[in-house]
């Protein structure tokens with residue numbers, strides 16, 4: 202059945218892939234974005250589709266529409282960008298969630314929140330299970346994002362308990378792939394761009410910190426499966442690739458796959474940078490039958506191909 206679906210942050214990296222997938226599945230999609238970190242270029246190929254609509258709007262302002270489902274993705278996701286205007290980042294997560302939850306309540310829409318592994322902060326439990334409450338510095342430079350997203354989770358569960366809003370809270374772990382912004386400062390885009398230009402590869406700290414990287418197509422698969430899952434399944438649910446790499450291993454792999462002449466250099470580690478991160482995806486496996494299969498090298502090759510055409 203064709204559904205009408207609102208995607209906030211639809212012109213961003215994840216949002217543009219989500220809009221595309223939802224349209225391909227036969228839905229009508231409304232993409233809402235203020236273009237802070239997103240770009241029209243990410244969705245230009247969808248503009249000819251009569252079932253696709255784009256609206257320039259800021260989620261911190263109320264928004265009225267009739268839809269069946271809402272995916273709330275609006276929020277800058279790279280540390281450089283979310284720290285650029287930290288107060289605005291908090292407003293986007295908190296006021297954006299209040300506006301979208303209020304809308305969902307009024308029109309009885311189902312709503313999914315793009316939460317994050319950052320709610321676990323610098324985790325002391327490894328791998329991270331959904332029950333873990335996290336280790337977040339509430340006043341640090343990352344707190345605008347982490348605490349904004351944690352407050353958003355609280356809002357979602359309070360609208361669920363108090364107003365019976367149908368919620369889905371998804372904790373997204375590091376995701377990569379085509380349409381990442383080459384300048385947004387995230388590790389995969391930075392390393393690939395540096396390698397393709399034969400520039401120094403900038404490792405922050407000694408490169409022993411870890412991350413687990415999920416290829417975009419599989420993330421979108423997990424996200425849509427969760428939205429369509431049984432109603433009682435509110436989450437929070439982890440979705441990410443559980444195979445963990447050190448940042449040094451990532452740098453070496455990117456250099457090898459690009460055949461680059463780049464050298465690795467070491468820069469100071471930003472404050473509160475989590476030392477380890479790996480999702481426990483037992484819940485996603487059993488509830489959604491979802492498990493990533495695309496290995497990092499395979500996904501990196503596709504991503505490198507994309508960057509070769511734009512840098």
Ligand code: NAD
Pocket residue numbers: 209210211212213214215216233234235236237238239240258259260261273274275276277278279293297315316317318372373374375376377
């Ligand atoms: P992105 O920066 O590419 O996309 C975010 C989009 O939101 C952009 O198009 C931006 O213009 C838009 N936006 C920002 N503030 C807005 C506002 N106030 N009003 C309307 N639109 C606004 O980032 P992404 O990687 O696509 O991330 C999308 C969502 O997924 C974010 O909520 C992010 O926190 C979450 N997430 C992403 C990752 C990841 O690895 N990419 C990991 C965890 C969580």
Ligand code: UDP
Pocket residue numbers: 279280375386387388389391392403404405406410412448470471474475
């Ligand atoms: N990082 C790095 N060099 C870069 C960009 C990032 O070593 O040019 C490190 C960063 O310090 C962090 C990891 O890579 O430990 C992932 O950073 P990213 O900003 O991609 O995501 P997040 O920290 O939010 O997981």
